[in-house]
Amino acid sequence: MTAVELGxxxxxxxxxxxxxxVRAPEGSTILDACRAAGKDVPTLCQGDTxxxxxxxxxxxxxxxxxxxxxPACSRKAEPGMEVRTDTERARHSRKxxxxxxxxxxxxxxxxxxxxxxxxxxxxxxxxxxxxxxLGEEPRVDxxxxxxxxxxxxLCYKCVDACGDQWQNTFAIAVAGRGFDARIAVEHDAPxxxxxxxxxxxxxEVCPTGALSFKSEFDMRAAGTxxxxxQTETTTVCAxxxxxxxxxxxxxxxxxxxxxxxxxxxxxxxxxxxxxRFGYQHVQNRD
Amino acid sequence: MDLRFGDSKPTDEERAAVDALxxxxxxxxEAPAGEWVDRSDADLRWARGGRAARDRxxxxxPGLHAINDRVxxxxxxxxxxLCRRLTVPPAEAYGVATFYSMFSMxxxxxxxxxxxxxxxxxxxxxxxxDVPGVHVEESPCLGMCERAPAALLVRAGASxxxxxxxxxxxxxPDPAPRSPxxxxxxxxxxxxxxxxxxxxxxxxxxxxxxxxxLDDYRAHGGYAALRRAFALGPAGVIxxxxxxGLVGRGGAAFPTGRKWQATAAQPDGPHYLVCNADxxxxxxxxxxxxxxxxxxxxxxxxxxxxxxxxxxxxxxxLRGEYPTALARMSHAIEQARARGLLGxxxxxxxxxxxxxxxxxxxxxxxxxxxxxxxxxxxxxxxxRSKPPFPVEKGLFGKPTAANNVETLVxxxxxxxxxxxxxxxxxxxRSTGPKxxxxxxxxxxxxxxxxxxxxxxxxxxxxxxxxxxxxxxxxGGAAGxxxxxxxxxxxxTFEGTRxxxxxxxxxxxxxxxxxxxxxxxxxxxxxxxxEESCGQCVPCRVGTVRQQEALExxxxxxxxxxxxxxxxxxxxxxxxxxASICGLGQTAxxxxxxxxxxxxxxxx
Ligand code: SF4
Ligand code: SF4
Ligand code: SF4
Ligand code: FES
Numbered sequence: 001m002t003a004v005e006l007g008x009x010x011x012x013x014x015x016x017x018x019x020x021x022v023r024a025p026e027g028s029t030i031l032d033a034c035r036a037a038g039k040d041v042p043t044l045c046q047g048d049t050x051x052x053x054x055x056x057x058x059x060x061x062x063x064x065x066x067x068x069x070x071p072a073c074s075r076k077a078e079p080g081m082e083v084r085t086d087t088e089r090a091r092h093s094r095k096x097x098x099x100x101x102x103x104x105x106x107x108x109x110x111x112x113x114x115x116x117x118x119x120x121x122x123x124x125x126x127x128x129x130x131x132x133x134l135g136e137e138p139r140v141d142x143x144x145x146x147x148x149x150x151x152x153x154l155c156y157k158c159v160d161a162c163g164d165q166w167q168n169t170f171a172i173a174v175a176g177r178g179f180d181a182r183i184a185v186e187h188d189a190p191x192x193x194x195x196x197x198x199x200x201x202x203x204e205v206c207p208t209g210a211l212s213f214k215s216e217f218d219m220r221a222a223g224t225x226x227x228x229x230q231t232e233t234t235t236v237c238a239x240x241x242x243x244x245x246x247x248x249x250x251x252x253x254x255x256x257x258x259x260x261x262x263x264x265x266x267x268x269x270x271x272x273x274x275x276r277f278g279y280q281h282v283q284n285r286d
Numbered sequence: 287m288d289l290r291f292g293d294s295k296p297t298d299e300e301r302a303a304v305d306a307l308x309x310x311x312x313x314x315x316e317a318p319a320g321e322w323v324d325r326s327d328a329d330l331r332w333a334r335g336g337r338a339a340r341d342r343x344x345x346x347x348p349g350l351h352a353i354n355d356r357v358x359x360x361x362x363x364x365x366x367x368l369c370r371r372l373t374v375p376p377a378e379a380y381g382v383a384t385f386y387s388m389f390s391m392x393x394x395x396x397x398x399x400x401x402x403x404x405x406x407x408x409x410x411x412x413x414x415x416d417v418p419g420v421h422v423e424e425s426p427c428l429g430m431c432e433r434a435p436a437a438l439l440v441r442a443g444a445s446x447x448x449x450x451x452x453x454x455x456x457x458x459p460d461p462a463p464r465s466p467x468x469x470x471x472x473x474x475x476x477x478x479x480x481x482x483x484x485x486x487x488x489x490x491x492x493x494x495x496x497x498x499x500l501d502d503y504r505a506h507g508g509y510a511a512l513r514r515a516f517a518l519g520p521a522g523v524i525x526x527x528x529x530x531g532l533v534g535r536g537g538a539a540f541p542t543g544r545k546w547q548a549t550a551a552q553p554d555g556p557h558y559l560v561c562n563a564d565x566x567x568x569x570x571x572x573x574x575x576x577x578x579x580x581x582x583x584x585x586x587x588x589x590x591x592x593x594x595x596x597x598x599x600x601x602x603x604l605r606g607e608y609p610t611a612l613a614r615m616s617h618a619i620e621q622a623r624a625r626g627l628l629g630x631x632x633x634x635x636x637x638x639x640x641x642x643x644x645x646x647x648x649x650x651x652x653x654x655x656x657x658x659x660x661x662x663x664x665x666x667x668x669x670r671s672k673p674p675f676p677v678e679k680g681l682f683g684k685p686t687a688a689n690n691v692e693t694l695v696x697x698x699x700x701x702x703x704x705x706x707x708x709x710x711x712x713x714x715r716s717t718g719p720k721x722x723x724x725x726x727x728x729x730x731x732x733x734x735x736x737x738x739x740x741x742x743x744x745x746x747x748x749x750x751x752x753x754x755x756x757x758x759x760x761g762g763a764a765g766x767x768x769x770x771x772x773x774x775x776x777x778t779f780e781g782t783r784x785x786x787x788x789x790x791x792x793x794x795x796x797x798x799x800x801x802x803x804x805x806x807x808x809x810x811x812x813x814x815x816e817e818s819c820g821q822c823v824p825c826r827v828g829t830v831r832q833q834e835a836l837e838x839x840x841x842x843x844x845x846x847x848x849x850x851x852x853x854x855x856x857x858x859x860x861x862x863x864a865s866i867c868g869l870g871q872t873a874x875x876x877x878x879x880x881x882x883x884x885x886x887x888x889x
Contacts, residue, residue: 054671055822057864068871069863074671089863093824096860100827126853127831128838154820163378170289170375174666174820175384177649179830181820186292186376187362187391194377195290 015081030072030083031059039085042094042116044101045155046073047205049268050165053156056101058116060093061085069093095120103127104179105134106151109209109220132179138217141190144198144277146217149182151210158183158202158211166270171196200276204259204269213257213277226251234261237275242266244275255279289375291366293319300364303356307348308371318367342372344682346664350383351606351645358398358442359390374664385666385819386647387425388440388606395421396442399457400607404568405759405795406431406725408809417457426650426813427568428452428607431725431795432477432732438607448609473610474579477571479730479749487699487711487719488692489735492579497614500621503582509627511701515590516635518701520550523594527697529705531717535692536562536653537761537790537868539779542697545687548677549595552685559592559600560681560688562658563615566605566650567762568813569793572721572733573691577604577611580695581618585641587694589632590701592639595687599640603658606646616643650817654867655680655688657819668821669867692721692792712738716778720792726759727752727798736777743773745794752798757884759797761790763810764872766879787879803886804840807877811836814873825870828861832874844889851881 010025017030017037024033029052034041045056052074060069064082069090072083084090098116102124107113116122138148156174163170171194175184185194203211212220219225230251237244244267249257258276262269295318296304311317349368353360360383369376383389397420401407404427414422420439430436433452440448451457475481475493482494496502503509515523528543549557561584565573577584588600602619604612619641622628630638644662646652652661656670659681680686696718700708709717716738722745725731729750736745742758755770766787768775775785782789797806811833820826835854839847858874865871880886 053821054866057823057866060864068865071671092856093860093864096828096856097823097864100823100831100857100860103831104827127834131834132830153823154826163375171377173375173377173381175381176820177385177666178816178818178820179826181826184377184380186365186380188380193292195375 013077013079015077015079015083017083018085024077028077030061030063030070030075030077030081033077034061034072034083034085041072041085042112042119043073044110044153044207045157047155047157047160047207049262049270050157050160050205053160055156056153057097058094058101060090060097062087062090091120095122098122099124099126101153103131103133105153105208106148107153107208109151109212110153110207136182139190140214140217142192142198143214144273145200145203146212146214147183147191148210148212148217151208152183153208153210154181154183155207157205157207161201161205161270162196166268167197167199167201169195169197169199172202198273198277199271200258200273201270203276204271215256219251219256225256230256237271239274239278244271246271246275248279254283289369289373291319291370291376292362294361294363294366295319295321296361296363296367297357300353300357300361301367303352304349304364304368304371307352308342308345311371316371318363318370343374343664344662345372346374346379346382347644347647347661350379350386350389351647354389354647355442355446356444358396359392359394361393372664378665382664382666386606386649388648395419397421398423398440398442400425400428400438400440401454402426402428402430402434402436402438403809404428404431404813405763405806405809406569406731407435408801408806415456420457425607426817427566427570429565429571429574429605431569431571431723434725434731438609448607450610474575477575477732478579479732480734486735488576488695488721489579489733491583492575495580497579497581498617500582500618500625500627503580507702508582509586509633511698512586512590512593512627512633514701515593516633516637520594520596523590523701524550526705527594527700530700530708531715532693532696532700532708533716533779534689535696535720535792536690537567537764537788539789542689542693545677545689546591546595549597549685549687552678554678554685555596556599556684557595557597558681558684558686559588559595559597560655560658560662560686561588561600561602561694562653562655562688562690563602563604563608563611564646564653564658565608565691565791566646566653566817567764567791567793568810569725569759569762569795570723570791571725572723572792574605574608574611575733576691576695576721577608578614581611581614582622583695583698584615584691585618585622585628587697588641589628589639590697591687591689591694593637595685597687598638599642601662601681602641602643603652603662604643604645606648612643612645619643649819650813651819651867651869654869657867658688659686666819668819669869671866713776713778713780715780720777722777722792722794724749724794724796726796727755727800728796738778739781740777741773742768742775742777742794745777746773746796749794752796754799755796756799757797757803757880759793759795759876761788762793762795763813763876764868765790765793766875767884768879769883788875803880803884804836807880807886808833808836808840810876811873814869818869818873822864822866822870824861824864825866825873828857828865828870829873831857832861832877836877839887843887847887851887854878854881 012023043059054071054074059072062084063070099122136150234247247259260269353364403424428436430452436452437454532542533539652667657667661667676686722734815829835850839850
């Protein structure tokens with residue numbers, strides 16, 4: 001089975017996953033190969049459009065000969081590697097990592113987390129009622145998006161998206177260290193005093209909902225957010241000639257947020273402020 | 287890049303501090319916000335920016351030091367000006383500045399007293415003093431454990447100073463800042479209880495040679511090893527180091543010859559040499575003593591290592607908490623440069639090499655080699671994941687040989703005695719002499735040198751064992767405890783491994799029963815929590831959960847503590863298995879050994 005699309009011809013590496021022989025093009029990660037082989041390895045900090053930071057450690061697998069577990073999302077496959085994805089050791093680490101995360105941050109808007117909590121029998125409550133939590137208030141300092149760092153798992157995706165991997169604006173970075181580390185602009189100022197250009201690319205990649213559209217945040221607060229009732233329509237942005245793809249999320253005939261397909265070869269899910277947030281005129285009905 | 291620096295302005299002092307490091311701004315684009323110094327026609331069309339300016343990113347940490355030294359803290363205007371000068375995004379610079387504990391982003395008094403509350407000092411100190419006009423801070427190990435309790439007084443200003451105070455017996459009204467020349471050179475010798483013993487190899491010059499004098503160093507056999515290295519050629523040096531069986535003394539015990547060979551063989555260039563002098567393992571102070579007492583030995587060893595690995599530029603990354611070592615090493619490097627022992631054409635051999643010192647700023651994690659590279663490059667000191675390994679992609683993404691101070695100075699006897707004679711010392715798999723940092727409840731704390739293979743009991747006999755001896759911490763906070771009845775453990779890498787413990791960085795810290803064990807364990811947990819870089823979840827949250835569990839069971843034992851001990855084991859196993867770097871991987875070692883070997887919390 002082939003793990004990723006073959007561009008220019010690449011050598012195929014042979015190795016084993018859970019005892020089965022697999023082949024993957026040179027340069028693919030263990031995760032690519034696992035997914036191609038139909039293994040369900042959980043990931044949080046991994047992003048399809050970003051260089052993996054391998055910070056969350058929920059994707060760890062066992063690699064023969066390695067003293068510690070190995071992050072599948074970033075370790076490149078090597079010929080002859082023996083990878084085991086479902087051992088007691090790997091499952092134990094995933095379980096505890098999920099517990100550590102769920103006990104310290106609010107994962108209520110993280111997709112699939114409930115499923116993994118059940119799958120790994122994680123019990124985030126067992127650290128006791130006094131277990132330290134982030135305990136941050138949502139920051140609502142502009143009309144476009146909200147930063148609710150109580151939900152932030154410090155996956156670094158927004159920093160990478162804002163920085164040298166996509167946007168090149170460098171408005172946000174990780175500040176502080178250890179448990180006190182947070183995503184922040186300089187001097188932890190409001191976003192409006194920063195270099196942010198409101199492209200929303202950080203919102204696009206955030207895996208937990210820590211960054212969300214103001215529209216979504218308000219609707220959730222009002223109890224009217226209903227993903228099941230939403231339709232998604234992908235269209236072309238009309239603002240300029242680049243031709244970025246926009247996916248309009250519509251609920252009750254109103255656009256509630258705009259995302260962009262990550263597999264689009266032009267934008268890879270990135271947009272500018274107009275494409276991302278400038279949709280009010282569409283629904284101006286006067 | 288699309289940088290926005292804001293419009294806060296630096297004060298004249300802040301600006302002067304930055305300009306003293308980087309020179310005056312060359313164009314209006316670099317000038318402070320709203321100020322158009324000497325705007326020329328060219329400025330309207332030309333900006334120093336892009337690659338040329340970004341290449342100076344590695345001046346970020348020195349720049350933050352410059353401001354913090356002058357003013358005592360880093361204001362918005364100062365940070366913005368530094369960022370403008372270096373074309374560094376302010377959010378990133380803020381992220382870097384807040385990473386280090388010696389910088390403050392809030393105004394504070396110009397005098398800061400860092401009082402060590404770590405293992406050796408915790409037993410000796412009477413808590414935090416209250417001094418008017420001085421900002422007092424708790425500090426992790428200051429590396430002066432042999433003179434516990436220790437404190438470091440840092441004064442900001444035009445003539446900034448840092449004064450080690452050990453043993454710390456309160457603050458005199460105005461302790462005069464001491465210059466490096468004013469320090470008695472016998473001081474380093476005070477940390478060497480074996481002073482004068484003819485058996486010393488690595489420590490033989492310490493306390494006898496004048497650390498400020500290159501001539502004295504030469505009179506004591508200095509630079510003979512470098513001459514031999516030039517005679518052997520780079521490949522010959524590597525062969526000699528390999529044959530001598532030298533392995534890294536930092537804790538990982540990787541064969542040095544193999545590391546050098548791998549670096550030398552890389553086709554990519556330039557190659558770098560990094561000396562890791564960020565000795566922050568609680569209980570470790572040997573590198574400090576070597577740098578303070580025999581600084582030219584390190585200059586010479588670095589030159590040899592650079593010659594062998596094909597590096598022309600070396601970085602000495604020195605702990606921010608070691609002002610005396612910094613002064614001594616700076617002086618030694620200047621002297622060596624002035625006498626043609628650094629720079630172009632060393633000893634007329636056509637080899638060029640120079641050493642740049644970089645000061646750390648209070649972050650244990652920067653002792654991890656990849657975090658150290660990040661720190662030098664001007665990024666947050668977060669470890670990178672390996673592979674790729676430093677020999678292939680290290681500092682600035684180039685092949686790099688990184689060694690700690692003790693490893694490097696071993697190269698001198700290897701070259702002067704020859705590999706066979708060196709390898710004859712110690713055991714078959716742990717060759718040569720080894721430095722141990724003995725502290726805690728002993729009669730004669732200090733740095734000891736013994737051939738590998740001596741037992742823990744041999745070492746403690748030299749240092750004077752306390753009575754009663756309750757426990758021994760081997761290898762520092764990342765190491766493990768052993769019992770007083772295990773004194774026959776041989777002090778070798780393989781011997782400690784067989785005994786189910788570790789030699790680590792050579793720390794031997796003893797405890798009598800004056801300090802309750804749960805308090806020591808809590809302090810170790812607190813240390814790891816505070817020093818975690820925060821990058822990966824097992825360590826960032828795991829160290830917090832570990833500390834919480836230890837707090838809960840501090841007063842419990844027996845079955846009452848069982849549930850929390852089970853929890854600790856699960857979290858500890860995950861930290862060890864799934865953390866990115868050694869900090870998280872070892873954060874549970876000492877506590878686990880205290881539970882399993884010492885029976886902590888057992889009734
Ligand atoms: S909206 Fe765009 S510019 Fe602003 S922080 Fe997010 S990625 Fe950076
Ligand atoms: S805000 Fe979101 S994207 Fe950014 S680090 Fe936190 S979880 Fe990751
Ligand atoms: S183990 Fe700890 S110190 Fe190391 S990378 Fe992870 S968070 Fe940082
Ligand atoms: S998904 Fe691999 S470490 Fe987070």
